[in-house]
Amino acid sequence: MENPSTIETEVTIVVVPRERFSYTQESLESIYEHTEYPFNLIYVDGGSPSHIKDYLAAQAIEKQFQLIRTESYLCPNHARNMGLRQVNTKYVVFMDNDVVVTSGWLDKLVECAEETGATVVSPLVCQGLPIHTEVHCAGGESGIVVETKDNTPRRKIIEKIYKQGRKVADVSPGLKRLKTGLAEFHCMIVRTEIFQKIGLLDEGLLNTKEHVDLCIQVVENGGEIYLEPDSVVTYVPGPPLESTDLHFYMLRWSDAWELASLQRLRDKWNLTEDEYFKRKYQRLGWRRNRTIISPLTDKLPFGKLFGKVATKILSLMDKVLNNYLTSRYYKANLQTRVSLTSTETVNSSIPSNQLS
Template sequence: MPKPIESPPSPRVTLIMTVRERHQPTLSAIESVLSNTVMPFRMIYADVQSPPWLSLALTELGQRHGIEVVRFDQHRWPQQVRKALVAQVETEYVVFLDNDLLVYPGWLENLVACADQTGAGLVGPLYLWGDGQSKPVVHMAGGVLEETPIGASRLLVDRHQEQNADLDQVADRLERRPCDFLEFHCMLFRRELAQDPEMFDADICAVHEHIDTALLARRKGYGIYLEPTARVLYRAFISTTVEDLPLMRQRWASSAVESSIAAFCAKWNVLPDDRSFGELRKYTRNILARNDPLRPISVLADLNLPLRMAELSQTRAGLFDLAQARGYGPSELALLNEACALASRLLDGGFRPCGRPFVNHLIGTACVLVRYDLRIETVVAGLLHAAYTHGRITGSNDDRAEIARMLGGAGSPIERRVRAYTEHRWDALEGGQTLTVDQAELAIIEAANEIDMRYSGEYEYSGRPAELSANRAQALARVCTTIGVGGMAQTLDLALRQVRPVATGVATGIHVSYRLDAEGRPQSLHR
């Protein structure tokens, strides 16, 4: 007789994926799980305010692969989503995953094997981090908590073991072992622990939710294990899209960070000062500094107000007065000072087509960027945006390598931005494609450049025809509005619409930037 058809084994694990700080990497994260997981599993994706394109793709992916998509139309923190969804779990284990990771073959099977063999309540993989392109390094091989009693309270310092180590150099000493904490990039729970009413504290939602989880598990008698044969890649350094900026800002807002720290400290009797949380605060600030074109402390309401022509300064003193008034700090001002000196050196004796000194245009561009609180690297790149195209040291074509060195070296934050502005291709801008923050910064510099030229009368007083098309101007304005500087979009519109009467015979008739030769004749600066 024919053998009866065997039903596929019931899954022992439910995977719940939540949004960490970006929507963009979601689909590749899901595809990674589908491609690199052999054992049966149930998967739930928490669709929290996904953009329309992603919601549609998730629906299609769910239909093809049996992924359950649970939609949340209001903002929910990952901890709140985990709390809401864990009640649906019926399997022995549940694994919580962030939506910006990639998994390696065997990841789930090895996590489950560790839980089976050790009886652990929590199991985590070896966490790597990188950009998904270059070779990753270790993010954490299990966490260590260092407690120091201070009077009736205590300090609690968390440390990532082997952080930033080359995996090839440490692989031989990595082994399954107990640890003090894991992270929600990827963390396996026993179901009974995950469904404990005390788990997933709604007040500890932005930071230290993983430490709260570990302390609670330990208090309830559960073991916590690192399983290094299970590996995942946290893609911390991928490019952030402009579309994801609001989520990124919300996720790492200092108010949310401090609220979570306060709730954690009250719950676990920990002092809230920087001895315990200094590195954490620095880390969250750096995330925003790395991903947001605006300065993290920018909270001024006037970002949505236009800059009037009379407010635009084109002098060094005016630039520094404005930067100090906007709250740029000592290190930022020092960098700006160096950039001003370099701009003066590279463009010494140079003039714009309208006859004004070239450096005035550069300072005017930087002033627009400072007025709208762009981060200092973007301001400096705006100030030096013409370094490669118009800068001169010896006058030879060999200047480019020396200019790169003066900008901080090839690939440095400033040099990279200036080079990108020089070499940029703008199909994505006018084609309506999603821009990365890096691309948006170039668009913002271009908008500031155009505002300065319009407000200074460069086109009228040179006779040079304007080059910015209406479509391009609209695209630049959209970028300004999207990143949160609607006032700059209004400024660009005002600058484009202004009409400046010019008396007959006073326009220079010169259409390129120039220096005067020994006979007083204009010679083009452009390479």
């Protein structure tokens, strides 16, 4: 395709770290192989290991995209805002660094936004391997509902994802473009003008429910969200993780970050701390258990009873280690946080514009 820096474009893709770095090459190559619609690319690299850092630096020169590098790990909304501040196009696509796309995916998203006037458009987001076969998100619901119990108003959050876990082959015949209530940051296209109304993304939401927060704000400001199932992408989570992924994964899904995010969501929207929050609190660390601990215990050559004991021991060790890593990160990066211009390295191959 033509060099995106030499043609007029309406779309900037901002890629940010999700939870690991080891799928970087597959994801980036997918974008360039399957995207026919002209685009700018801003890639935010938050503390990737040296081999990924070198790969991205070489690719930025070869493909002429803008690379923003920090030596510390980033929470997703912080990374997205770093990219968003550089965007001067009509649309921005937020994409995680573990997503692969299909041919025509971006054309269909832009087409939907143009024809419907949508503020946000979600593709059909799939999950796992083999790619493009199992649904992760086909739209959904988000919002705030007010109920009265014992003469006391209760503000509750709505969050529902449609068709998760279903086979694409089973549901795709019935899917069509439609107005929906939910899009996820795995991949979404957004009209950049909305940020003039709502400001930048909320960095107090460190690792969860950022998409719900954005969708609620979009609707409250008169915007609409659409699902465009003719655009298909897949996010590919671990396991397995490479050894160089583990530290970032532990921080990204740390108990401290998730607890802070839930409390921020509760306070921001004046939500009642109901069963929704209690369930979330009880499940802190479930991703680490699924992705790190379970693959270890599944390999043990002993019976189920020993496996349960080993899982319990490893889970306790995980809690201690997770707390230590999170505390060390805060001491090293947040208490001494300086301006972005002194902590990031930018390889700028396209024009940029500061968003207010």
